[in-house]
Amino acid sequence: MGLKGFVEGGIASVVAGCSTHPLDLIKVRMQLQGENQAPKPNPAVHNLRPALAFHPGSVRQVVPPMPQAAAATMVPARVGPIAVGVRLIQQEGVTALFSGVSATILRQCLYSTTRMGLYEVLKQKWSDPNKGTMPLSRKITAGLISGAVGAVIGNPADVAMVRMQADGRLPPAQRRNYTSVVDAISRMAKQEGVTSLWRGSSLTVNRAMLVTASQLATYDQVKEAILKKGVMRDGLGTHVTASFAAGFVAAVASNPVDVIKTRVMNMKVEPGAQPPYSGALDCALKTVRAEGPMALYKGFIPTISRQGPFTVVLFVTLEQVRKLLKDF
Template sequence: MAEGNSKPQPAVWTTVRPFVNGGLSGMLATCVIQPIDMVKVRIQLGQGSASQVTKNMLANEGFGSFYKGLSAGLLRQATYTTARLGSFRVLTNKAVEANDGKPLPLLQKAAIGLTAGAIGASVGSPADLALIRMQADATLPAAQRRNYKNAFHALYRIVADEGVLALWKGAGPTVVRAMSLNMGMLASYDQSVELFRDSLGLGEVSTVVGASAVSGFFASACSLPFDYVKTQIQKMQPDANGKYPYTGSLDCAMKTLKSGGPFKFYTGFPVYCVRIAPHVMMTWIFLNQIQKLEKSIGL
């Protein structure tokens, strides 16, 4: 009888579940990881090492400064992570079905990760722009600060001051960065899960932690150069003559390469890796717990 009443729901829930679960797990992870992300952005903006940035923020702005832009971070997860994890799982399930239930080769997983990253970044780019601007605002001279109150105020001001299309400013590098990050993170995670669980026989906790650490490293290494360029493009301000320091992503990359060499793109890599890996771990852990909860209540 109970099963009969639940028949209409599973079809709908099966479709939306990967998206809902992905968004929820990403938002929960962001609440924990936001301070590290804030320090990472400040390092990329040239404010010193991780210890210097942390010390200066505590002394000059207080503990609350580490959570500046949290509303934008949550909005970003509600859009970007919902779209990328949901689409990755849907596309993976479809590919496994087409492969007669057999595990997918790494190359196919990487291609699905690239696609999911592009989808997620396209949806989440406005929230990502708001997040970067809110995090960078305190580093600007007082006269140049935008003083956004929250993510929605930031989006409103961007549209009002710069037009709707400005919401996708820096979308090119954002999409490329997301594609590289998701290729490294999602493909390596699924591959590592198969290795740790099926080949090495590790338990669930060890598998999740190990696979998350591996995927976090590859996500960081693949995406940081694009993340660096994206951050520079999104936070740039025009000079007195109305000229921007970079004409686009390629110009930013070439000037960065010329002035600082290839390792300049990896500024803040330890903090970036520390930020990505725990976020990946917590996202998957939260996702596993959500899925367990669903099973326990019969969803």
């Protein structure tokens, strides 16, 4: 059963990850909105010299009013997920929606396969042999452990995925232009050191623990409750309902950590210069100070828009794969 759980979880995760990749990409772009974009003086306004107006007996300065267009450019506008998606397609093409998909596949193979498989192993060991179920507290514990182990293994692919998804928003001269996840990981290791592959790993681990515990535990708990009360039988309706509940809980729990993780992983460290953030806490404090507390929920709409479908596809596919492999 041990190896089988890893195979089932891996197949379902890859299918779910690829099918919702564009939503994940939009989420990453939204989470990076406003970063390093504090209002700056507009040169057109800054260079306006006060005009001198002469009046009998005095000399005073008359400052021309600031042009409305110039004033408007001082504060960067924030746009929603649809606008981000449309602008992305217009500027980078439809194929840009799948930027970093190779990293997504590798991430699902490493991170999700590990967490799903390990959760099933712990579930088998900790379940009541008579009832075939385990208490919610044990489900959460199994999710926390599984998520942590999976995140450590999958972090290099996670860093590569974030960078590949974010690359198109940079000016052409500053883009990294990774050709694949293998190119991204090898270049990071050579140019920034092997440790860069685990940049933001504490955040990845924390997020993975929250997501796995909330997602898997909620799915199992809701599914058991539906079947126990006889609301629906064990079929597609039950799987979809439990999946949506799991996706919502996971999105609410993980979004703040996800925003900080995205920014820390994406930061560009120039040789000899101080990094933009010294760590996760520093990034969180700077983000809240510059953009307000709700900045930690940037990208929540695409997060829930992705987490819902991702979780549904994940568990519906998982249930079908289990049926196909039940005799193995």
